Amino acid sequence: MEQKEEGISLGEIFHVMFIKKWLLLGITVFVMIIGVILVELIYNPSHEMYTIEYELDFLGYESAKYPDGKSVNYSDFISLANLQAVKSSKTDYESIDVEKIANENDISINQEVESLNNSIISRKYTIVVPQKYFSSTGQAKEFLEDLAKQPIEYVIKVGQTLSYDFYLLLATNASDYVTQINNLVLQRDLLIDGYQSLIDAYGNGFTVNGQTLSQVYVELTQYFNDNRIETLPIEVKQNGYLKEGSDFIESVHRQKEELLLEKQLNEAKIQGLEDRIRSIMDILNGTSGQTFIESISPIIEQITTLSTRNDEIDHIISDEYDHFIENYENGDKEKNKQFDDKINQYIAKIAGFTKTYSAFRNEIYNEYSYVVYSNSSVITGSGGINLIIGVIGSLVLGFIVGCCVNLIIDLPSYLKDKKAFSSQSKKDNEEETKE
16 A cells, blocks of 8 residues: 555656646757757758759760760769869859869769660769758759759860861862862761761751751752762873872872882792793693693782783873873973862862851750750759658657656655655544544
């Protein structure tokens, strides 16, 4: 009976916890505020991550190449150099410690490739970086947007500096007409293939300076159908045309001498092979049976090859080199000048087509190079503790702490009062019993 009286029930514990209601409420609110501050200012910034998902699109991206031929390496997108470039682009980014982000590997990027029939359809990139490096969500959004645009800015910058006249320059600087014409053909093919690829990618109607891709392409192909530049080397060789002031005639003399020396050596080899045949005949006593034929067949084949080569040398010298030499010595200067004018007309026309082609590509790089974000908010947050959950958790913790404090403060006095009341009741009962 005494033990039961000296004990305390669960109901009494709850009663004691709520004796000082205002203290309980104050502690609960105080702990909640501290908890929210700790979550928002300390825990979340180190655990919450900002994520941006996007795709890139620009001319040539399907082959993972920049305009200058450099390979697209997505790990370079988050390099320290790129981070520093973005930081220096705006004063709003001065507080972002990009060196720490890079050195502590606190930024990561992932590439997700989607393909169909072994052809790459798209490449999606995901960049993740901790919230703690940014002063606000707005700052993080702008910074990560600018970081995602770095490859596009490089594309536009490089695209504006590229020229597409490599073979044209070689043709302009060539010392002979044949080399010049061959490079003009290569330049023509580059333009035709380039225009066709642009039409395949962007359609016939893409317009620059009032001209569509299809219009320029038709004009280009029609011009070269009407002016067959491939036939010009034959005309050069037949007439021995020489560029004025060039040293090509010296190379003609040198090559002619080399061919004549080769012919002389071939004739000596033929003479030696014929001597071998006569030796074989002497060994076989002049017989012409199967053994003799088998013995000399390989030799005859070598003689035939050398004789054929000598005939080719004679034709090259008479059909090409002698024409150049003769034209140099006593050629028709006016006729040579007319041909030179024809070549210069080709060069001027191809230069015009090349300039237009460059304008189309530059416009396409400017207009069709962009970033496509996976969601409208651009960035998303993940990790950390949600504010509502933090508030609720802090309230529960504060309530528990308040209850414990109330128990610590009021329970001893309550137990003391209870014990005193119990003793007095026992004493009163004893006195009543005696009476």
